[in-house]
Amino acid sequence: MLRNYLLLAWRVLLRRAFFTAVSLFGIAFTIAMLVLVAAMFDHVLVAGAPEVNQDRTLGLYFAEMEGETMARNGFAGYKLVDTYARNLPGVERVALASAPARLTTYHTGVPEKLYLKRTDDEFWNVMQFHFVEGGPYGRADLERGAFVAVINASTRARLFGADATAVGREFEVDGQRFRVIGVVPDVSFLRVVSFADVWVPHTTAKSDAYRAQLIGDFMGLLLMAPDADPRAIQDEFRSRLARIEFPDPQSFNRISAVPESLLQTVARMLFGARGTDADYGNRLLLALAVATMLFMALPAVNLVNLNISRIMERASEVGVRKAFGASSITLVGQFLIENLVLTLVGSALGVACASLGLWLINRSGVIAYAQLGMNLRVVAWGIAFAVVFGVISGVYPAWRMSRLRPVDALKGVSR
Amino acid sequence: MTTVTIQAGQTHGARGAVADTGGGSRTSASARTSIVALSDVEKVYRTDRIETVALSQISLDVQAGEFVSVMGPSGCGKSTLLNIVGLLDTPSRGRVTINGTPVTDASDRVLARLRNREVGFVFQTFHLVPDLRVIDNVEIPLLYRSMPGSDRRQAARDALERVGLAARMHHFPSQLSGGQQQRVAIARAIVGRPSLLLADEPTGNLDSQMGDEIMGILLDLQQREGTTIVMVTHDQRQADRTERIIRLFDGRLVQ
Structure with a gap:
C-alpha cells in the first residue's frame, strides 16, 4: 500500500509542476531557516571539541551582588x-x-x-x-x-x-x-x-x-x-x-550565582533573569519550540491552502477509493503520507540550502573562526522539522477531504 | 428475458419471475439468497427552500446471482438508487441490508469494509485514477485488505486477464480507448471478488460495439461465476439481455 501511495504522491507532484515548485520553495525556505538556527544552537550548546565535556560541566558564569x-x-x-x-x-x-x-x-x-x-x-x-x-x-x-x-x-x-x-x-x-x-x-x-x-x-x-x-x-x-x-x-x-x-x-550583603549548564545560563541571559536561582533552561526550550511553531505557521497555512486545492482536484479519486473500501482514516493516512513526501523533498532542498548558508557564514568571517556545519544531529532536527511541518500542513486538508461523502466526491463536488 | 416491475412499497415481487427466466447456468430461485434488500427507502435532498424527493417507498430484493437492470428517464433516481445500494449514499428513510448486514446506521469503518468486501462498482465515466498505471488502478480495492503485495499483484493480473487487458497492465488510463478503460474499471470492480457488482450506465459512454463487448463481459461474469449484477442503463437492448428490469419513474418503482 505504501508503495502505491508513494508512487501516486510522486506522480501528483510531477503533474502540477507549478504548485509543486511553489510548495517546495515555501517548505525549503522554512526548513533552511530552522536548520540554520538549529545549527547555531548545536554549535554553541552541544558538546564538541574542545568543549567535549560540556554535558557534565557546570559553569559559574555570572554573579550578582546586592546591597x-x-x-x-x-x-x-x-x-x-x-x-x-x-x-x-x-x-x-x-x-x-x-x-x-x-x-x-x-x-x-x-x-x-x-x-x-x-x-x-x-x-x-x-x-x-x-x-x-x-x-x-x-x-x-x-x-x-x-x-x-x-x-x-x-x-x-x-x-x-x-x-x-x-x-x-x-x-x-x-x-x-x-x-x-x-x-x-x-x-x-x-x-x-x-x-x-x-x-x-x-x-x-x-x-x-x-x-x-x-x-x-x-x-x-x-x-x-x-x-x-x-x-x-x-x-x-x-x-x-x-x-x-x-x-x-x-x-x-547578598550575592547570587548558580553553577549551571551553558543552556541554562544562555536562557537566564535571554530572559533577563540574573539574580534568581530559577532554572530557565526548560523555559528557553519551550520558547524555542513555540517560536519554531509560529515560524512554521505562516508557510504551513499557505501549504494548507495549496494542499486543499490540490486534494480537492482529486475529489473523484477520493470517491473511487471510498467506493472501493477506503475508510476516512485510511484516506487521511494516504494524503498525510503524500504531504510528508512533499515536505521531505522540500526539506532536503532546505537542508542543502542551509548547508550552503553555513558554508557562506563560515567563509565570510562574520563569526570569527566559525565552524558551523551539518552533522547528523542537525540533519535529524531538519527531518523532525519536516515531519512536524508535513503533519500540520497536511492534517486539515486530509481530514477535510476524508469527510467528503463518496457520492459527492465521485461527482467532483469538493465543498 | 423477463421484465418485472415492482410497485412502490411492494417487496419481493420479482423473485418468482426470476426463476422462470432462461439463461444458462443460473441458480434456481429456491437456492438463492438475498444480496440486496431495500425496505421502504426514501431519499430526499433538502436545501434552504427546496425539498426534492429523489426516491420514494422503494422496496426490493436482489437475489444472489441475479442480473438486474434499472431503467427509467433521466432524473428518475436510478443512480441515486444504485448509490444507496452501493453504500455511497445514505437513504433519508428506510432500511438497507447488504448480504445480510443492516447498514442503515453503520459506522464509516463498517461501511468501508462492506464496500470493500461486498460491492464492486463500474461507473459510466470509468473513474480511473489518471496518475496510476492500469495494474495499480486495478489493485485499489485490495489495498484496503490485509494481504501480501505479491498476492495483490497476482489478483490484479488475473482480473485484467479476465477482461482481456493483461497486455496493457503497465499503460496509463489516458493511453487506452474508452472501451479498454471500462474493461479496466470492470477488472477493478471484480478483483476483490465482491458478491455484488453495481454498474452505472457502463456502456453509456461507449459506441454500440464496445458496449456489446462490455455487456458480454458482465453477462459472462454473471453466468460463469454467478456474480450478482445490478446495472443502471438507458439502453433497452442491453437491458433486454438481463434477467430482470426494474423501472423507475419520478423516484418510484413503476409498472
Whole structure:
C-alpha cells in the first residue's frame, strides 16, 4: 500500500509542476531557516571539541551582588570560584578562565587585535584541545607566573607566517612578552567558554587585584563526576554563598550565582533573569519550540491552502477509493503520507540550502573562526522539522477531504 | 428475458419471475439468497427552500446471482438508487441490508469494509485514477485488505486477464480507448471478488460495439461465476439481455 501511495504522491507532484515548485520553495525556505538556527544552537550548546565535556560541566558564569542601595553584576570573580566552588561534592575538577579580552599586538609592525584568555592549568584538563604543536602550560608555569602562551592556528599564521612553527618563539601583546609553548586549532567565537586567540596563565595578569573579586571577569568550570547530581552541587554552593562574609556589608550583603549548564545560563541571559536561582533552561526550550511553531505557521497555512486545492482536484479519486473500501482514516493516512513526501523533498532542498548558508557564514568571517556545519544531529532536527511541518500542513486538508461523502466526491463536488 | 416491475412499497415481487427466466447456468430461485434488500427507502435532498424527493417507498430484493437492470428517464433516481445500494449514499428513510448486514446506521469503518468486501462498482465515466498505471488502478480495492503485495499483484493480473487487458497492465488510463478503460474499471470492480457488482450506465459512454463487448463481459461474469449484477442503463437492448428490469419513474418503482 505504501508503495502505491508513494508512487501516486510522486506522480501528483510531477503533474502540477507549478504548485509543486511553489510548495517546495515555501517548505525549503522554512526548513533552511530552522536548520540554520538549529545549527547555531548545536554549535554553541552541544558538546564538541574542545568543549567535549560540556554535558557534565557546570559553569559559574555570572554573579550578582546586592546591597540596600546598590547592585552589581557581571562575570564571576576569581575569588568567588577559587574560594567557594572548590571541593564541592560530585565535582571532579574546577577550572578558571577569564572572559576573552581584546588586546593589541604590534608583532607584525601593524596593530592587530587578539583575544586573550587567562586561565589556570585545569582549564586544559576540563577542555580537550588537540594540540597541533607543543602542549599546554601546567601547575608549575601557573605558580611561577611563567609568560608562556598557547595560541591558535590562525594567530600562528598571522604572527609567524602560514607555514612557520611557533613553539619557542615569542611575541608581545598588551605590553607583555610571551613565549609560545603550544598551538591549537581555531575555536569558534560562538564557543564562548573556550574561545580565544591566545591563552596564558592567569598569574601573568598585570595586577593581583582580580584575586579578591567576587564579581570580575572570570568563569568557573566545574567538571562533574559522571553520576553527580547537579542539584546537590547547586544546593551546596548556594549554602556556601549564604555564609560569605562581605568586605563592605554596607554596600553589598547578598550575592547570587548558580553553577549551571551553558543552556541554562544562555536562557537566564535571554530572559533577563540574573539574580534568581530559577532554572530557565526548560523555559528557553519551550520558547524555542513555540517560536519554531509560529515560524512554521505562516508557510504551513499557505501549504494548507495549496494542499486543499490540490486534494480537492482529486475529489473523484477520493470517491473511487471510498467506493472501493477506503475508510476516512485510511484516506487521511494516504494524503498525510503524500504531504510528508512533499515536505521531505522540500526539506532536503532546505537542508542543502542551509548547508550552503553555513558554508557562506563560515567563509565570510562574520563569526570569527566559525565552524558551523551539518552533522547528523542537525540533519535529524531538519527531518523532525519536516515531519512536524508535513503533519500540520497536511492534517486539515486530509481530514477535510476524508469527510467528503463518496457520492459527492465521485461527482467532483469538493465543498 | 423477463421484465418485472415492482410497485412502490411492494417487496419481493420479482423473485418468482426470476426463476422462470432462461439463461444458462443460473441458480434456481429456491437456492438463492438475498444480496440486496431495500425496505421502504426514501431519499430526499433538502436545501434552504427546496425539498426534492429523489426516491420514494422503494422496496426490493436482489437475489444472489441475479442480473438486474434499472431503467427509467433521466432524473428518475436510478443512480441515486444504485448509490444507496452501493453504500455511497445514505437513504433519508428506510432500511438497507447488504448480504445480510443492516447498514442503515453503520459506522464509516463498517461501511468501508462492506464496500470493500461486498460491492464492486463500474461507473459510466470509468473513474480511473489518471496518475496510476492500469495494474495499480486495478489493485485499489485490495489495498484496503490485509494481504501480501505479491498476492495483490497476482489478483490484479488475473482480473485484467479476465477482461482481456493483461497486455496493457503497465499503460496509463489516458493511453487506452474508452472501451479498454471500462474493461479496466470492470477488472477493478471484480478483483476483490465482491458478491455484488453495481454498474452505472457502463456502456453509456461507449459506441454500440464496445458496449456489446462490455455487456458480454458482465453477462459472462454473471453466468460463469454467478456474480450478482445490478446495472443502471438507458439502453433497452442491453437491458433486454438481463434477467430482470426494474423501472423507475419520478423516484418510484413503476409498472
